[in-house]
Amino acid sequence: MTWLANPLRDKRDKRLPRIAGPSSLVIFGVTGDLARKKLMPAVYDLANRGLLPPGFSLVGFARREWATQDFSRQVHDAVKEHARTPFSEATWRQLSEGIRFVPGDFSDDDAFDELERTVRKLDEQQGTGGNHAFYLSIPPSFFDVVCKQLARSGLAEPENEDQWRRVVIEKPFGHNLQSARELNAVVEDIFPADSIFRIDHYLGKETVQNIMALRFANQLFEPTWNAHYVDHVQITMAEDIGIGGRAGYYDGIGAARDVIQNHLLQLLALVAMEEPVSFDPSDLRAEKEKVLSAVRLPADLTKHTARGQYAAGWAGGTPVRGYLEEDGIAPDSRTETYAAVRLDIDTRRWAGVPFYLRTGKRLGRRVTEVAVVFKRAPHLPFESTATEELGENALVIRVQPDEGVTIRFGSKVPGTAMEVRDVTMDFGYGYSFTEESPEAYERLILDVLLGDPPLFPRHEEVELSWKILDPIEEFWAENGTPEQYASGGWGPKSADEMLARDGRHWRIP
């Protein structure tokens, strides 16, 4: 890389940030929620932090009769409303000079030719140097046509080796192994593997990286991080909202494909993997792929999987509709809004330690966490009455909200009698470090522009996770319907029974 040759770069110079080289970001689907609430504010925040290159350009593409000024106003409003850093007129003025809009349909050849001209003009006017990232914030069914259009109009190919073209795609990466392969074939047909950035915004969260710091920078935790001490692991991602207006996307996909396949299996990989040789992307991927390939499904899927659909009821003080009554959902839909599975990992480290994964909509509150639950002490030198209220020790990594780590252990209750009860010790990221840690998308967009892929899953990982999920989905498709569960609670009874069978219970996160 050029990086080593640059005399101004010094490893010891830790305060020098990396600024992306001359480049532009072309967003397809700029009218969507994600673009408005996350992408545009993230671009602005990066600019405000001085991390975007001089002349950085932002191009919007959508089926709207907008001129560039209209789009610019949209970005302005989105930034004012959602940006993390304070609004600065100077930053905005500078950013807005590089904003362009191209109206058109994905099937419209003329529109893509216009896009090509726009981008080329930016190279001249803004000095973007032929480096362009294409962010496909659109449903996967359009990837095919957009990629082909990019290839046809000559946008996908860099003109010389100093230039780059990258494509960014969002989950879901297919809906099963076969479709994931097809989707991948479409994109890889046009872009080389190292130019494809699959964004899983959970992996941009500081806490996910903190899992690696917690595990591999400390002496305290790793010695207990194995089957000798760990009883089981619970990975939860709960949402308090329903599907809202996403019926078209959600129905037929369901909770397992939407969340378990990507977020929860990635979290599992990070928690369970062996220590990578280095944090190089390839070394990290090697470990994640190893552990994912060692995942074993339960022998009896009836006993160790559970699914449900939220029923009408009250959640957080307001009456809510059930899934089957949502607009755009067929009354006989079998799509699950809650999914729980038990997975085992066939390695020496994890033999006999089940990993329970669960996710659902309309649950008690919005929370994502990884709970490592430890075995009980082999011998308790107390009267049995003294430890009645003592639970299992646990280490909980909270991914969101209120990122941090909680450790639960027993402590003596003050008083003359010996009585031990659970207490918690809490570390909040926000208390010890920064109230202003960068948004996940800032980090990810910057990594795309720098061409830095360690946080992005490769296609092999995507394939491995579908291999884990596909048999479960097939089993569900053939057997029964999801169980109804009360909105605002913690999921269906069958999920509780699934853990009760193993003599365990779900934590209340």
Next chain:
Amino acid sequence: MIIDLPKTTSSDVGKRLIDLREKHGAVTLGRVLTLALITDEDNAESAIASANHASHEHPCRIIAVIKGTSRGSARLDAQIRVGGDAGASEVIVLRTFGPLTAHPVSVVVPLLLPDAPLVAWWPAEAPEVPAEDPVGALAQRRITDAAACKRPSAALTDRAHGYRPGDTDLAWTRLTLWRALLAAALDQPPHEDVTSVRVVGGSENPSADLLAGWLSMTLRCPVTRTKATGVDGMLSVRLDRPSGPIVIERPDEDVAVLSTPDRVDRKVALPRRSAGECLAEELRRLDPDEVYGDVLLHGLELQRETGKTTRTKVKAKR
């Protein structure tokens, strides 16, 4: 909440803090460092405001030691600020009078957070050798600000003479975005050697001196430091290469223009950062800044030996 404790001692202040924590849940847990700022009454409030700003990124206990008149009898007036009046920190303001003004360390030590690093900050005038100052000697990191001193250039020379690992200066912090832009510009092809450099900034601007020093040290080529009258900040940097120069120029206070050969001029927001923002950057790392040390000890000298210093007049634009 602001609590005044006139004519008090540090241990009483400490007791009051524990009391506050038990009664009101104003917690010190999770604070990652103690920031001691040592100053006089004139600079005190603006320095505390900057420290509060930085505390949003680094929750800390701020101890502001303000030197009052050294005449009269020894006295300590304290003030505790927590909650809305203190950002994400707790602020302890200690006003020393009489003979006590010569012993600030005695009031600071009882109030340090346990097992947490101490950062000392002199917002304006600083001791000649910060590391040998009694408070500085306790600190992992000592922050000074040459630009805020009465004679900035002389202050910078003092820093070089009194440098110990762990010292930094906000004049160096203010350069980070400039340095990042220059480094990013050289990341791009063609990867040619820089043959000469010109740094233009205010005549009494220590940041420009440090930048010139850094560039002569890293690029190993003659660096001209041009002292411009009519501005006080950084004005421009020019790196000459065989294929043409790279120039970053900031004619006003907000937006800079980057020009490279064969490419259109590009604008970038490069605002002057507030003391609070610079302090927050400074607190991000608590290990010695070795690059700053090298620039101070070798770079400045190298620039004076191999380069030259010129003067020019700049008309203030806008």
